Amino acid sequence: MPTSEQLENEIKKLIIELLALEDVTPADIEPEAALFVEGLGLDSIDALEIAMALEERYGVKIGDDPEQNQQIFASVRALAGFVSESRVQ
Amino acid sequence: MQSRTIPLSLTFRERRPDTAPVAFGRDGTRSFGDFVRDVAALAAAVEKVGAGRWLLDTESAYAAAVGLLALAQTGSVALLPTNRQPETLRRLRSDLVGGLIDPARDASALAGLPRLDPLAQPPALAPAWRLDRDAPFAELETSGTSGEGRWIPKALRHLEDEIETLEAVFGARLPAEARVFATVSHQHIYGLLFRALWPLCSGRPFHSNLLLLPQELFPRMLECRDAVLVTTPVHLRRMTATQELVRLAGVCRAVFSSGGPLEAETAVRVAERLGEAPIEILGSTETGGVAVRQRSRGGELFTPLPGVRVDFESPDAGLVVTSAFVSVGLPTHTGERRFRMGDRAQQMPDGSFRLLGRSDRTVKIGEKRLSLPEMEKDLAQHPALCEVALLVLPQASQPRVHAAVVLSETGRGMLIQAGRRALGRALAGYLAARWDAVLLPRVWRYVDALPRNAQGKLPVDALAALFEPRNRDAIVHHESRAEGWLERQLEVPRDLVYLDGHYDTQPLVAAVVELRWVMEAAFDLLGRTPRVREFEVLKFPEVLLPGQRFSLRVEQSEAGDRLDFQLYEGRRVFASGRCRLAASEGETC
Numbered sequence: 001m002p003t004s005e006q007l008e009n010e011i012k013k014l015i016i017e018l019l020a021l022e023d024v025t026p027a028d029i030e031p032e033a034a035l036f037v038e039g040l041g042l043d044s045i046d047a048l049e050i051a052m053a054l055e056e057r058y059g060v061k062i063g064d065d066p067e068q069n070q071q072i073f074a075s076v077r078a079l080a081g082f083v084s085e086s087r088v089q
Numbered sequence: 090m091q092s093r094t095i096p097l098s099l100t101f102r103e104r105r106p107d108t109a110p111v112a113f114g115r116d117g118t119r120s121f122g123d124f125v126r127d128v129a130a131l132a133a134a135v136e137k138v139g140a141g142r143w144l145l146d147t148e149s150a151y152a153a154a155v156g157l158l159a160l161a162q163t164g165s166v167a168l169l170p171t172n173r174q175p176e177t178l179r180r181l182r183s184d185l186v187g188g189l190i191d192p193a194r195d196a197s198a199l200a201g202l203p204r205l206d207p208l209a210q211p212p213a214l215a216p217a218w219r220l221d222r223d224a225p226f227a228e229l230e231t232s233g234t235s236g237e238g239r240w241i242p243k244a245l246r247h248l249e250d251e252i253e254t255l256e257a258v259f260g261a262r263l264p265a266e267a268r269v270f271a272t273v274s275h276q277h278i279y280g281l282l283f284r285a286l287w288p289l290c291s292g293r294p295f296h297s298n299l300l301l302l303p304q305e306l307f308p309r310m311l312e313c314r315d316a317v318l319v320t321t322p323v324h325l326r327r328m329t330a331t332q333e334l335v336r337l338a339g340v341c342r343a344v345f346s347s348g349g350p351l352e353a354e355t356a357v358r359v360a361e362r363l364g365e366a367p368i369e370i371l372g373s374t375e376t377g378g379v380a381v382r383q384r385s386r387g388g389e390l391f392t393p394l395p396g397v398r399v400d401f402e403s404p405d406a407g408l409v410v411t412s413a414f415v416s417v418g419l420p421t422h423t424g425e426r427r428f429r430m431g432d433r434a435q436q437m438p439d440g441s442f443r444l445l446g447r448s449d450r451t452v453k454i455g456e457k458r459l460s461l462p463e464m465e466k467d468l469a470q471h472p473a474l475c476e477v478a479l480l481v482l483p484q485a486s487q488p489r490v491h492a493a494v495v496l497s498e499t500g501r502g503m504l505i506q507a508g509r510r511a512l513g514r515a516l517a518g519y520l521a522a523r524w525d526a527v528l529l530p531r532v533w534r535y536v537d538a539l540p541r542n543a544q545g546k547l548p549v550d551a552l553a554a555l556f557e558p559r560n561r562d563a564i565v566h567h568e569s570r571a572e573g574w575l576e577r578q579l580e581v582p583r584d585l586v587y588l589d590g591h592y593d594t595q596p597l598v599a600a601v602v603e604l605r606w607v608m609e610a611a612f613d614l615l616g617r618t619p620r621v622r623e624f625e626v627l628k629f630p631e632v633l634l635p636g637q638r639f640s641l642r643v644e645q646s647e648a649g650d651r652l653d654f655q656l657y658e659g660r661r662v663f664a665s666g667r668c669r670l671a672a673s674e675g676e677t678c
């Protein structure tokens with residue numbers, strides 16, 4: 001079972017590769033920094049891509065509760081937390 | 090078997106059975122009886138505030154249908170926004186009597202405006218229903234050819250007549266009680282008609298909520314005997330990336346696609362998985378539906394819908410549409426209107442046509458329309474920039490706005506101080522007040538001059554060449570690692586972007602780039618960003634040239650407080666040194 005830091009790094013790399021982000025390395029992404037609007041500046045199209053990639057890679061399903069999703073997608077740390085919780089269940 | 094269609098203006102005059110389902114979804118199933126009661130309650134509440142122009146902004150398509158008919162009943166007009174940027178909403182506010190807004194929506198830009206939750210009003214007596222075909226019914230927002238929201242008025246008859254035509258053309262293929270699902274919002278004309286009003290009129294229950302992810306959408310569709318999917322090329326591209334669409338083959342009776350051109354490849358994949366290609370609808374907010382194409386039936390040509398006349402004046406001008414669904418443009422002697430679209434087309438002898446592309450550099454991303462010249466004008470106002478050229482290119486298989494900019498002196502200062510990414514984010518942030526997030530430029534090129542030709546024009550392919558992928562990394566041939574160290578066999582690619590101008594007479598890898606590669610290796614070795622307190626004994630004995638193969642080794646001291654690194658090949662050393670690491674939390678040094 002990877003440490004939370006390793007999982008965060010995996011997810012950072014996944015996001016960078018998936019969205020073909022230029023000028024961003026994993027070291028550039030603070031784990032608690034905002035992903036949407038502020039911080040990385042991702043948008044709703046990116047959110048869908050990420051949700052699908054996470055499901056493919058980790059088997060976690062992201063539901064359709066907009067409030068819950070806002071929390072899950074708040075930062076890389078929040079995403080990693082969601083992934084490891086869902087895996088355990 | 091076709092279903093019994095009730096014209097929109099007669100929705101309450103010719104009634105369905107009270108128990109007939111109208112909509113279903115997260116908030117349960119709503120029957121026709123519920124619908125009548127909900128409209129009555131809302132109409133009474135709207136009357137109390139006052140008739141006039143009302144904002145209608147809901148996540149639930151059912152709530153939107155209730156809202157539209159309640160407003161129509163009171164002689165009000167519904168404004169359906171698509172651009173919810175704060176500036177746009179504020180500008181709108183003075184025009185509005187009130188807003189019908191879902192509790193979930195953020196309407197803080199409209200503070201002080203009377204606000205009603207469409208489905209939470211106290212019961213009221215149903216009035217004598219009167220819906221006037223010719224009365225103004227709704228205004229739909231489109232970005233048109235300008236970034237400013239343009240409001241396209243629709244009378245009830247524009248929508249009613251299109252619904253009748255859609256049922257006449259497609260109704261026979263759709264079972265009478267097929268359930269309609271959508272990945273598009275009802276705030277756009279396509280979603281408004283296809284996922285809400287057409288189902289409402291034809292008695293087909295529609296799913297109230299927006300389902301964007303296959304894992305939300307598919308299970309719900311599979312619960313039905315017959316289902317219809319209203320979607321867009323963007324979503325179909327994603328859904329056909331794997332085989333998963335096959336799961337719907339037993340229930341999905343039709344797939345509608347609109348909002349942009351659908352590539353043949355995606356259409357063929359849908360046909361392979363579901364038995365039929367998507368039914369593509371060409372239309373616009375101004376004109377309503379114009380033409381239809383289904384690749385499994387007729388190749389790439391569009392056929393105008395019955396009652397729609399399409400004129401082609403020249404290959405460079407957009408096609409001109411005249412029909413009962415067109416609500417803006419020049420009036421003709423028949424009472425119908427005539428409107429020139431921004432889509433160019435080539436006419437075939439039988440009246441069908443092939444699309445040729447836009448005439449006005451207007452593009453679509455997500456469902457949002459964008460005029461590139463308009464955004465260029467806007468962006469060029471920024472003090473960091475002298476000149477701007479925008480282009481839409483795929484990034485990670487999504488169309489995204491790419492920007493090539495010439496920096497002013499201020500801009501060059503900002504680039505040096507803040508870096509490429511921060512400058513790009515700042516420029517995008519500047520546009521965010523007026524433009525939707527998905528339209529903001531994502532990829533930036535800072536150039537000394539735009540690649541104009543001898544005539545001073547900017548050819549599209551020269552502009553696109555600026556964004557061709559360039560190597561930013563060393564080529565990795567091999568990696569080995571163990572506890573405490575990591576070693577990579579690398580090669581300097583000849584097209585490494587950092588070689589540009591460094592130096593023109595002899596390209597070589599700058600020391601700072603070598604250190605970046607060291608830091609990346611350190612990140613992988615440590616599993617986290619190394620916190621460097623200082624560098625020591627940095628040496629760059631030999632120059633690293635394009636095409637050079639070399640080894641990069643990073644090693645952590647046992648105490649964990651130091652990283653030693655070396656770039657070498659045999660006896661030749663290109664770089665070597667040491668980083669002192671700061672103690673991380675929880676570790677003693």
